[in-house]
Amino acid sequence: MTIIAAADGSALGNPGPAGWAWYVDDSCWAAGGWKHATNNQGELKAVLELFRATAHLDDDLLVLCDSQYVINSVTKWMRGWKAKGWRKADGKPVMNLDLLQELDEALAGRKYRFEWVKGHANHPLNEAADTRARAVSEAFQRKSPINAGPGWVRAGDAPAARRPALTAPAKARAVAAPTVARKLPAGPAHPELFAFDEPPTSHTVSLELSPDEHARLSERAARLGVSVEVLLRGLI
Numbered sequence: 001m002t003i004i005a006a007a008d009g010s011a012l013g014n015p016g017p018a019g020w021a022w023y024v025d026d027s028c029w030a031a032g033g034w035k036h037a038t039n040n041q042g043e044l045k046a047v048l049e050l051f052r053a054t055a056h057l058d059d060d061l062l063v064l065c066d067s068q069y070v071i072n073s074v075t076k077w078m079r080g081w082k083a084k085g086w087r088k089a090d091g092k093p094v095m096n097l098d099l100l101q102e103l104d105e106a107l108a109g110r111k112y113r114f115e116w117v118k119g120h121a122n123h124p125l126n127e128a129a130d131t132r133a134r135a136v137s138e139a140f141q142r143k144s145p146i147n148a149g150p151g152w153v154r155a156g157d158a159p160a161a162r163r164p165a166l167t168a169p170a171k172a173r174a175v176a177a178p179t180v181a182r183k184l185p186a187g188p189a190h191p192e193l194f195a196f197d198e199p200p201t202s203h204t205v206s207l208e209l210s211p212d213e214h215a216r217l218s219e220r221a222a223r224l225g226v227s228v229e230v231l232l233r234g235l236i
Helices: 039-053 068-083 097-107 124-142 211-224 228-235
Strands: 002-011 016-025 028-037 060-065 112-116 180-183 204-207
Touching (some): 002 039, 002 124, 016 039, 016 124, 028 039, 028 124, 068 097
Parallel strands (some): 002 060, 060 112
Antiparallel strands (some): 002 016, 016 028
16 A cells, blocks of 8 residues: 655745644644754655654555655755765755755665645645644744644554654544444543543544545545444544
């Protein structure tokens, strides 16, 4: 199976408050950033963190990226830079060396390809990544908490080393039509899903899904080779 994900960066002022994000879908994405960085650094970091988040998987990875700099760095220039001791053809040091070297390590042994997409052209995955990267840069500008996203959360996959912690509350997305009730295992309640003073031994969660949403959910579960119940539990 091929994982399709978008990666994007944002910098207000360039350089300035900066963010990065990778995005697969609304339940599987991550974001972060810095108080001061460039857009290129954000673009590189987004791709780096995407490869790190999927390092435990054997699937091919298709990276949708609107940065020709990132794509060319990985597919055209990196080998020559390494051969020259991480220097360009004119002998000057390569910029963003630390990120490029980390990315070079993350790419080793991976099956991947890049596809350029035009930025700000209503490509749904690119727009989703861009929105989250920009939200982080704006949060740093305001000196407010950032939403780091849920990280890699896919049913049937072993979890990545560690999910990024949420520093701003994530909003649960309501969905609609056949009602699906599920018993969850005992354990502490997630503060964003439940607000019980003394959680019982189990919780029942009901989701209302439209026919189209239910069909997509069933199709995704079948594609992953798991039941709908296992898929739903993996999203929580």
